[in-house]
Amino acid sequence: MKRLLAVVATLLFVATPVASASASAEPYAPVNRPGPRLSVPAADLQAAVRCTPSAHGSHREVALFVPGTGVGPDEAFSWNWFPALDRIGHPYCAVTLPGSSVGDVQVSAEYVVHAIRYAHAISRGRIAVIGHSQGGVSSRFALRFWPDTRAMVADHIGLAAVNHGSAQNDELYPHGNGPAFALQLKRTAEFVEAVNSRQETFPGISYTSLSTVHDQFVTPVGTTDLRGPAGRVANISLQDVCPDNRSDHITIGTSDALAHALTMNAITRRGPANPAEIPASVCARDTMPGADPSTVAEDLAEFLKTATDVIAAAPVVPAEPALQRYVFARR
Template identity: 25%
Template structure:
């Protein structure tokens, strides 16, 4: 059966490519069915009623989320009242993903319409890792584009099938340039960007938006996740005969940076790298650092994103903490997942020792006391008006996004990007519910950080 956007298969694979469902009626590893009756509520409910040993804490949170989602109604709030609710929820302290999701559910910050969309995320073609992207004899990018590149460990067919190309994609025609969206931890790319940057073409008509559905919802080894990014850069650039721009969220920033570092041939075809809430230096938030974090939540990539892990030390060394292409970072003090996100030691900051052009944009410093400089969470940057203005500026100019080219009065005085609506705020925060579902089903959890790839040790 062929789905819209050239996607085949089932989105369950987006979360558990090499996993089994952690419930009594489990699906054998690597034996995923072509269709599934599982949905967001079912996963959360099963997690609440069938806790595995040691995850009673996560089970209790899942139970609370399900209880709070029962009977929700159509959202009739305004952007202003939603802003006030978000400020009350996230202005104090830092949380882990399940606790943040529980707060979102208990606050009524998800409407019935949004929940209906999120509930079916497993079966949405926009999240498929089985897309029918044709191989081309004219594309010489695998197994190596350049002798300087790291080797791939993933089959080319799988790398290519993870790229979602919408029907609207123009393949470089009409002066358009591809924008490749790279997801963060725990949420498939299609769902991640549905309420925000998948709509970037409405703001910039010359942008051709595509995205990479990294298997395992980016829970697996970040070094392997980066292979999908490196391949996507070359594949999309080649079929479009054009350079590309990259836009990432969260761990996606690390995946792009790792790809640029260890697949240096990618740098010549990437014009811009726009990183939303990146953790280039990991996080020191105790609630998100393994092994301090409950072992039931420790997945390979979550483990790797602690500030002092082997992975973080490896990506930072030899100038890896500095940009390889023009880079725009956008981050918020109130990030509930990555910390610190303020001052000279903010995790999102990237250096510019190569002189390629970098701007590090702290929302609260640029728009102090203004709506756009208010309480924006890890996911909230995805609908922030200044973030959108800077992304637009970066995409439409040479070099990184520059605040002095942006209409700061207009950007700072708004709470929501003008290209978006109230439902986009609600849906973006609803992503946390999908993240909890991903944590419940991803198997196996890990008790140690993955080994550094041999190519990064040379």
Template identity: 25%
Template sequence: MPVTDPSTPSAPSSPSAPSTRTLRTALAAVAVCAATALTLATAAPAQADEAPKLREGGVPEALWNYVSSPGAVPGANDWSCKPSAEHPEPVVMLPGTFFNLGANVVKAAPRLKNAGYCVYALNYGFTSASLGRVGGLGPNRESAAQLDAFVDKVLASTGSTKVNILGHSLGGSVPMWWMKKMDGARKVDKYVGWAPSSHGTNLNGIVDVGSQLNLMGFVTRLSEVARFPGVIEQTNTSDYTREMWADGDTVPDGPRYTVVMTKYDTVVTPYATQALKGDDVNNVVLQDVCPTDRAGHMGLFNDDPTLQITMNALADGPADFKPACRGFGLQFL
């Protein structure tokens, strides 16, 4: 057997080929890096394109906006908005008497905008007595004309053929006049009224007593002199209310109607008179779906079940929709 001399240096060995395990590890690392890079490249634009969600306002924001921002609220009146295929009709909102859009739609406007709607809101019926903040004082027929012009502007801006209407109190009555008397119904897909005063109010019997004492004529003239005729026109005995329904007590065909009422309403009374009649009408008493909800007439603006019912109606949801009973509105009026 040959003997190797340990003092004789051995020839250098040639580099060996990489092992199979080494190749697999390297390939796996490359694949992970490539996948990570691809994920970042595709995710970054989506994150950049996604608009941040607007914060819904409540009572503090409504009080602040009433004075400091009566004509603007987050989510409303973005004239660059173009409706999506999912929500092709823009939403036009009208506040109630004595209010303005900055206060009245502080919760609804952000929710609708966050849901993908093009959202618009109108202050109407301002007079010299409004001080730039108190809406719904002017003659209601003139307010309906203001609504007509505003809707045409919205349709021209968005390219839509119809709008959805959302109105609170007088904000539900003025659109009704517009739809019944000015052919506005052909421009409306859905109507949602929160405690609308379309049939007028007896104001817990005060109007009835005034009529019996022949005082309503004096009150009407006083309202005209003091520049708040739109308030008195909401009584159930006014010429405006009587003329509204002179041609019948049903709503115009075409739109789909939803009314939200509360048993605790002390402004538009009796509350049941807020209900509408027609082929495609859904009248919802808030306490029938949320028995513990004690929101009053004013409180519907920040009542979450009311907002849920509204969103369901605008999305063509079921008439028997049951909202989650939480986030109740103000127990006032």
């Protein structure tokens, strides 16, 4: 009897991996399959990108800013990041996403694809993609399904990026009936599964994912983290660097001094951001360079009002938009 049980156990042990492999067959496109032709008209894509004159032929790593939900580059970055980079002469570009990013994230990603290609072409060098909130994941979708863009990007910095969806969206829209982007950024969304399929990061790109424990929109803690090799991927909580940091979901991408310092560290060094290189004095600063301390409260309030109004007016759809055919292994 013991011998019979041993034989059965051996057969089960051998058979299990085969069954498991079959059950977990990857439905999504191979990571190196060429991306599809962009469906958005070329004139619309080009009109959505603007760059500083210094980005043309630059020998520095041009920063491409991708805004989050409900705002454009002016509302998101013109009162903080742009003046900060203007002061030091650092080149940058920004992309305006359709409908202020309240529609299908897959469409927004096409704008990011074009923006990456354009910024790389005019700068003649690899660029840094800086995405706040949804901007951090729409840009990752671009890198996942248009592999030609990866060789154009040296750094990807996510500022509270919704990399693995948010529990808040799960709770607000358990049965659908919400803005398209919100349904796509649920933790259970097919979009989230697709953007993280096969691998979350790619060789040659340094990834810095910044988060805050005071994030009121992207939850739970850790949903921003990316999986990838140490030395190429840095998942950094602001409170691990400055324990008293009070940055929330909005300020991490717009006015926080530590988020600014870590981002600049990432795009001016080899590899992702290294918190050990950030001066301790940064923890005592209330606002990042470029943001006016005398108006920052008003600027933040205007940012939040704009985003809230745009999201409230967004069309309601009954279900998450269907994934495009190019996303799948069989199309």
